[in-house]
Amino acid sequence: MGTIQPKVAEPAGDEMALVHAAKAGDVSAFEQLVHRYDRNVFRIAQHITQNREDAEDVVQDAFLKAYQNLANFHEQSKFYTWLVRIAVNEALMRLRRRRPERMVSLDEDIKTEEDSMPREVADWAPNPEQLYTQGELKEILGKTIQGLPPSFRTVFVLRDVEGLSTEETADALDLSIPAVKSRLLRARLQLRERLSKYFKNRTSGDGKK
Amino acid sequence: MTCSDFLKELTDYLDESMDAQTRAELEDHLQWCHNCYVVCNTTKMTIEIYRDSHLYELPDELRGRLRSAIMSKCKGHEGPCT
Ligand SMILES: [Zn+2]
Numbered sequence: 495m496g497t498i499q500p501k502v503a504e505p506a507g508d509e510m511a512l513v514h515a516a517k518a519g520d521v522s523a524f525e526q527l528v529h530r531y532d533r534n535v536f537r538i539a540q541h542i543t544q545n546r547e548d549a550e551d552v553v554q555d556a557f558l559k560a561y562q563n564l565a566n567f568h569e570q571s572k573f574y575t576w577l578v579r580i581a582v583n584e585a586l587m588r589l590r591r592r593r594p595e596r597m598v599s600l601d602e603d604i605k606t607e608e609d610s611m612p613r614e615v616a617d618w619a620p621n622p623e624q625l626y627t628q629g630e631l632k633e634i635l636g637k638t639i640q641g642l643p644p645s646f647r648t649v650f651v652l653r654d655v656e657g658l659s660t661e662e663t664a665d666a667l668d669l670s671i672p673a674v675k676s677r678l679l680r681a682r683l684q685l686r687e688r689l690s691k692y693f694k695n696r697t698s699g700d701g702k703k
Numbered sequence: 704m705t706c707s708d709f710l711k712e713l714t715d716y717l718d719e720s721m722d723a724q725t726r727a728e729l730e731d732h733l734q735w736c737h738n739c740y741v742v743c744n745t746t747k748m749t750i751e752i753y754r755d756s757h758l759y760e761l762p763d764e765l766r767g768r769l770r771s772a773i774m775s776k777c778k779g780h781e782g783p784c785t
Contacts, residue, residue: 525774532769533761540759549759550769557773562780612710615738618745623752635758654750655758660718679714686742686749693748 513573517564524564528557531574534656535581541651542585544640545592552588556581571665575658579666582648589644599645612683614690622693638688646681653678704732709739717747 509530515523532553539552559580560567567576586599623631639647652663653674664674709732715721716729733740761769 521774521777524777525770528770528773532766536761536766536769537759550765553769554772554776558776558780561777611707612738612742615741617741618748622748623755631752632756632758635753635756639753639758650753655753657754660720675714679711682714682717682746682749683710683742685753686746689749689752690745693745 509573510569513564513567513569516561517567524561527573531577532557534574535577538578538581538651538656539585541639541655542582542644542648543589543592545588548585548588548592552581552584556584559584572662575662575666578652578656578658579668582652582666586644586648612687614687614694616690616694618690618693619695622689625693634689634692638685641688642681642684646677646684649674649677650681650685654682704728706732706736706739709733709736710742713743713746716743717750 509527512523512526516527535556536549536553539549539556540546543549543552556577560577563580567573619625626634639650642650648667649663649669652658652666653660658666660671660674660678663669663678664671667674669677709729712721712725712729716726721729733743
């Protein structure tokens with residue numbers, strides 16, 4: 495069986511030059527960094543906050559904070575990983591503000607047998623995304639990921655959607671590597687379980703719709 | 704190897720971060736355990752669907768608006784503190 499190769503966007507060689515120029519006060523160099531990563535930051539923010547308005551604010555605040563704190567970026571990590579760390583913190587802060595009744599923490603690591611033991615083991619249709627229109631598919635995927643605990647959504651979006659490595663994800667979230675792996679496994683299995691309801695192969699099995 | 708042993712290794716297996724020996728054991732398990740085969744296959748599909756879905760794309764109009772807001776705030780600020 496084939497495995498997953500993350501689509502890691504390799505930073506262009508000129509990235510450090512842009513960072514240096516921005517540090518020296520060149521606003522247009524910083525604008526190029528915004529242009530390079532604004533879509534990623536928005537996607538991450540929207541996955542975590544599940545709220546469009548909050549995601550917009552996160553994009554603005556994360557870039558502004560990055561700009562103001564460029565001097566503290568010591569370049570042992572990639573600029574993008576550093577930016578992601580800022581964006582995740584902003585997103586979690588907004589989520590907490592909106593749901594003060596719920597604990598929102600990256601340490602949230604709910605362990606129950608039920609989460610990790612697969613119950614649905616029917617295979618999926620060969621091209622599951624073709625069972626639905628683009629709009630329906632997005633709705634299904636959005637609803638499904640919304641049901642995960644925030645810490646699981648966060649690890650999943652960084653690792654599997656944005657293609658950060660396990661090490662970069664751990665670094666961006668201040669989590670240990672085993673903690674990232676355990677959340678990622680449970681996030682993947684829970685999403686799989688929930689999506690099976692929509693995507694399982696209806697021509698085999700019990701034949702019921 | 705039991706099914707729950709397999710499950711524990713699933714993430715590393717999909718990410719190809721394991722030694723050849725463990726990998727061979729997992730693949731052997733997949734040969735005869737249909738349930739784990741299905742779970743592995745559909746987990747892989749789950750990841751691919753999310754990766755390819757373009758969920759939460761930033762629309763161009765909003766993108767432009769956010770960028771001007773960011774840049775005008777940056778210009779208003781004194782510049783990176785040094
Ligand atoms: Zn098995």
